[in-house]
Amino acid sequence: MKPKIAIEHLYKIYNEGKESEFAALKDITLSVGADEIIILKGVSGSGKSTLLSLMAAFSKPSRGTILIDGENISKLPDIFASKFRNKEIGFIFQSFNLIEGLSVSENVRIPLVLEPLEKKEIDQKVEKALQLANIAHKSQQNIADLSGGEKQRCAIARALVNNPSIIFADEPTANLDKENSLKFIEVLEKFKTLKKCVVVATHDSLFDDLPFVSQYINITDGELVL
Amino acid sequence: MSIFLLDSIVVMFFVETVLLLLMGTSMFAVAKILKYWNFDASTTLQYALEKKNYLVNTIILFTIGVKIILFVFFVKSLDDLAPLVPGAMCATGVIGANKFGNTLLIYKIFTLFLLGVWVVINRLDLKTKKFDYLRKKYYLFIVIFALLGIEFALELLYFTNIPLNTPVFCCSVVFVVENLPFGLETVDLVKIFYLLFVSILVVDYFNKASLSFVLNILFLLLAYYCVTYFFGTYVYEEPNHKCPFCMLQKEYHYIGYLIWSTLFLGTYFGISPHIIYSLIGKKYQRLLRYNALFLTLFVAICSYYVISFYLRNGVFL
Known part of the structure; x- marks a missing residue:
């Protein structure tokens, strides 16, 4: 079966050719199936987040290809990369990246702003995402008034609102206590039932040996450790 | 030197020089892009060229924007020069003060039209997934750059040759x-x-x-x-x-x-x-x-x- 994500000989090198050259990723080759959940493990600075940002088309590699559904997304011009992100990707950031001053519902609505949808349809999608992330009861609350766990659930709802086929999570439990971290793992399992392709970058040991995870991939100094 | 008759003309020349330098610098990147561009490659060079492409586009769009403003500034400067040129009542006298004036004005309008065409081609190019019009866009830019160089020389010739002692014809005569x-x-x-x-x-x-x-x-x-x-x-x-x-x-x-x-x-x-x-x-x-x-x-x-x-x-x- 064709993989959802196929990465081939991927490099990300900063200041290439200069004295300060630094290879954040070196010769990464991996593939992820359409409904697989994979965990990228590694210490801080190992290259996990860099790999996620490349897979999400936030930045471009120095060499190599990233195929998503057979399309090389690392070659997409900016305008197409933006459309691709909006349609295919849900991203959960380490520090949530929510807009304070807006309500939960308004934050979740943001990815739909540019979509040519009726207000009613947008409302339905937002409501569904809020339900999936268990944050519907706080929909009118301002972001500033939420706890860390609630903020994360809001971020999850925002990542789901466009019904993306791929979800990336970068250190999703770094700002959470153990109770909320375990709740996130429950959500992760829910992603499996939703048949999403999920890539989580973490160094949290709570993610070790989860039965629903398809692959654990270790990264050290920008290289995959097999 | 009639260049120094007005502050605005000095400013205009300064800005024109900066723009030419910016475009001249971009030309190195353009030459490299034209020589090595291969969109299907996933090499370090190709990724670097794609980044350069965005940078060059931004620089060129900036220069085009400034050129449009400068054209209005140029016309305004001609009008402002009228009281200083004997016989001139408006820009007609100033533009006809030497043999370069009318040519320069028509030339400027022509280059603006070409720059406008470049903007549209660039826009169409950025709308394609594989930069389909990239080469043609940059070949056109090379032509435009050469034309802008000539325009600058023409402008210098015009402004340094405005007679301040010989009366010129005003519009009522022309x-x-x-x-x-x-x-x-x-x-x-x-x-x-x-x-x-x-x-x-x-x-x-x-x-x-x-x-x-x-x-x-x-x-x-x-x-x-x-x-x-x-x-x-x-x-x-x-x-x-x-x-x-x-x-x-x-x-x-x-x-x-x-x-x-x-x-x-x-x-x-x-x-x-x-x-x-x-x-x-x-x-x-x-x-x-x-x-x-x-x-x-x-x-x-x-x-x-x-x-x-x-x-x-x-x-x-």
């Missing part, structure tokens, strides 16, 4: 004899002007780019004469005041800027689709609707002065 094309009378000229305008609207409606190209060039030429020898007299409300530049002055509420800019913009949108099709083989007829919009605005403003004068005085000039 345009006293109606030097109309094809030996036409003013009335016939105006009739053809309106006929051409209606024809352009019809052609735009049917999206005929090549026909629009021909009609718009004819219209531009005819409109110049009509504004100078007919509509202008209604702006000034004087039958013998025939000048394309005086209407840029404060006394006439700077209406000339609106008149000429709507004409140039309208014509630009009218001729561009055919040029773009010739250069990159892409039909981009949607620009024709802006052609219709701006030319309608132009004709409306010109006609307003005639109608307004007639309604107030009961006679034509």
